[in-house]
Every structure is written in C-alpha cells, then in structure tokens.
Amino acid sequence: MVPSRSLSYLLALPALAFFSLSASALPHPRTASSPATLKLAVRINSYGIKNIAAADRARIQARQANGGSSSISVTNNVMLYTADIGVGSPPTYYTVLVDTGSSNTWIEAKAYEKTATSHDTGGIFSVAYGSGDVVGEEYTDTVTLNSDLVIDNQSIGVASGSLGMEGLDGILGLGPADLTQGTVSNTYEVATVTDNLYKQGRISSEVLGVFFAPASSDDSSGELTFGSYDASKITGDVSYVPITSTSPANGYWGINQSISYGSTLILDETAGIVDTGTTLIYIASDAFDKYQSATGGTFDEATDLLKISSDQYDQLSSLYFTIGGVAYELTPNAQIWPRSLNSAIGGTSDGIYLIVSSTGSSSGSGNDFTNGYCFLERFYSVFDTTNSQVGFATTEYTYATTN
Numbered sequence: 001m002v003p004s005r006s007l008s009y010l011l012a013l014p015a016l017a018f019f020s021l022s023a024s025a026l027p028h029p030r031t032a033s034s035p036a037t038l039k040l041a042v043r044i045n046s047y048g049i050k051n052i053a054a055a056d057r058a059r060i061q062a063r064q065a066n067g068g069s070s071s072i073s074v075t076n077n078v079m080l081y082t083a084d085i086g087v088g089s090p091p092t093y094y095t096v097l098v099d100t101g102s103s104n105t106w107i108e109a110k111a112y113e114k115t116a117t118s119h120d121t122g123g124i125f126s127v128a129y130g131s132g133d134v135v136g137e138e139y140t141d142t143v144t145l146n147s148d149l150v151i152d153n154q155s156i157g158v159a160s161g162s163l164g165m166e167g168l169d170g171i172l173g174l175g176p177a178d179l180t181q182g183t184v185s186n187t188y189e190v191a192t193v194t195d196n197l198y199k200q201g202r203i204s205s206e207v208l209g210v211f212f213a214p215a216s217s218d219d220s221s222g223e224l225t226f227g228s229y230d231a232s233k234i235t236g237d238v239s240y241v242p243i244t245s246t247s248p249a250n251g252y253w254g255i256n257q258s259i260s261y262g263s264t265l266i267l268d269e270t271a272g273i274v275d276t277g278t279t280l281i282y283i284a285s286d287a288f289d290k291y292q293s294a295t296g297g298t299f300d301e302a303t304d305l306l307k308i309s310s311d312q313y314d315q316l317s318s319l320y321f322t323i324g325g326v327a328y329e330l331t332p333n334a335q336i337w338p339r340s341l342n343s344a345i346g347g348t349s350d351g352i353y354l355i356v357s358s359t360g361s362s363s364g365s366g367n368d369f370t371n372g373y374c375f376l377e378r379f380y381s382v383f384d385t386t387n388s389q390v391g392f393a394t395t396e397y398t399y400a401t402t403n
C-alpha cells in the first residue's frame, strides 16, 4: 500500500545573503538541511564581472549559435541560485548552481566522495558552456534533495574541470532532458533529476514550481517545489501555455509571447525562453530600440544598461507580456534594478537602471526574448514536463514596490 502523503516538496530559500566572490572567506554550508527542505542561497556575483548584460547576452547568443544545444554560460551571472544536494550513501553535501537553462547535473571530481552507491558507467560526459567545456566521467549515484526526495541511480557527471568559483561544486540541471542529448558518450539522453523523481515515484507529476521573492524585498526568500506548485505562494490561478514549436527556443523552456509598452506593441508574438539562470529580461534589438525611445533611457557605459532620470522613472508605463492570451504586467518599479544593489553592477548608488536589455539580434531568430530572474521574481513559474507546458501566476510581489 502506498503511504498517503503529499507528493510535492518544498525546498526553502532562506533569507538572502549576498556575497561578493572576491571575499576571501565565503560561507560554504555542507551540512544537511532540515527534513523536507533543501536550503537554497542566492549570491550576488560581482567578482570579475564588467557587466551583467554582456554575460547574459553571451549566454543567449551561444544558444542561438548552437541551435538549441546546451551551450550556456552559467558562471557569469549576477544572481546565482545555489542548493546543497547530497550525493552518495551516506550523502556528502555539495553546493550546486540551480539552473533551468541546462539539464546535466554534475559535480567536480576533486570534491566527489565515492561511496558504495557510486557507480562509474564508463561513459564520458562533456557539456559545452559559453565559458568553456566541462568534461569528465559519468557516474550513477544516489542523490538526496531532502530526506523525502532521494533518487537512486541518478546519472551525474564527475567533472575534471570546474566552475572556477569558490564554494560552488557543480550544477543541478533542471532544464528539459533534450538538452542532455549527445552529452554522455554511452547514452543518447540522460534522465534529469526531475525525470528520475517522477520515474521513481517520488513525485506524481513531473512539475517544478519556482518561487523567487525580489532580491531586495523584506522577506527575500524563495523555494523550488517538485511535483506541483505551491498554492500558498500565488495570488490567482496558474495559466499555462504549451512549449513553443519554434526552434531553437523549443529545446528549452520556450514559449510564445508578445510585449507591449503601455498600449504600444513593441514585440509581435514570437518565441523565446524562460530561464532562472539569466538575470535580466532580454528582448530582440528592434523591440529594445522601441523600448529605449519610449522610456527615454540612455545607454550607460558602466553597467551596459539603460539609465533613466527620476523624472523619466515617474513617467514610466507598465510593460505587458502577453502569454497565451494572459497579460502579465511588469510595473515601472519592476522594470528597474534594485537600487540597493547598484554597486554590484557597477552603477552609482542613486542611479536608476532599466532591467530590460537587448538580445543583440533582431526578431525572427527563434529566440527573441529571455524572461530571466527579473521577470521570475514577479511571477511564480511552473515548468511542467508531463504536459509540455509552462505556467505563470501572480504573487504578493507582482505589483510590490521593492526596487
């Protein structure tokens, strides 16, 4: 008999802690979290980064150039979401980047503690990231997300390379399994952590719910929910749209969307992606030019973002992202970078910077926008593999003034 229990689990994000990676002593938690939760942390990565827009754009262009293969640059982001996952039995805990834009899960060989459950498959894994390839041996091992979410025989890469970031041991890949095709020598495709949670009966549908509170909000917390979404975090219904049929966006969590600034359409309905691993919101260059002239923003060399005056801020209209017939409103306050974090992007403390940037390509690329963290902190997102759809819902932060 199957014990009666909820088949969805929350992974709680504690209060945000911002660390500059130039700090010499990064806290590096390696202890198990309390039962049923996997603690996540967010870092502001400001070390060695000239600007976030260029880093995000490199990730977008690598995707376009590779026609949907898993080529991304995950380490150059400003907002880094990390989780501690256990590998082996008994588990050793590793701090990994949480990424819906890639799908292989791997840890660095130098950190990997082998146990009786660690099985070398003989395969070689190799994933191309914008910043270089990660190569290593493919293992299967027991992966512990929390005490209720234990996965047997999860395929994990054991990388001879590294992310080059102190306190980060690897990546938890939460993207579609398609992105693993061709990454492991002795297999066509690798089952992701979410795939195996479902196949092994730990969750009843293959769904991932993502909640991020705005980084600068009072209760800056968030969580991942496997198997469902967390109804307590949303203020309306979840509206779903099918994964887009347009390539290369269809290889990711890709959707169709149009964008209006106030009542002016600036991007006709087109395909793009939703990505927790991208910080800002990116739109095709022709749409961006319309946005720039409508807002009056001027290009700021220091941050590579549009900068506006406080008068222009007062005049700002909302941006409306229409997805599956539902308009998601990004308020003026949601369109600006949190001023308390201006120094992390190289801005001046009183500057007002817009978080909408250009993909660097004109529309029609098959990947004409990326709804990154700055969108996802305003709308709860649901990544549904079982039904090939993505959903969004409003939260208490959708219309909040936090920036």
Ligand SMILES: *[C@@H]1O[C@H](CO)[C@@H](O)[C@H](O)[C@H]1NC(C)=O
Pocket (backbone or CB within 6 Å): 119, 152, 153
């Ligand atoms: C895991 O793999 C081992 C060895 O390959 C096998 O004996 C075991 O049955 C597998 N377990 C599951 C749950 O698939």
Ligand SMILES: *[C@@H]1O[C@H](CO)[C@@H](O)[C@H](O)[C@H]1NC(C)=O
Pocket (backbone or CB within 6 Å): 242, 243, 244, 245, 246, 256, 269, 270, 271
């Ligand atoms: C998305 O847009 C493309 C053309 O831009 C269209 O062919 C397709 O039917 C739309 N819907 C989906 C779910 O892909």
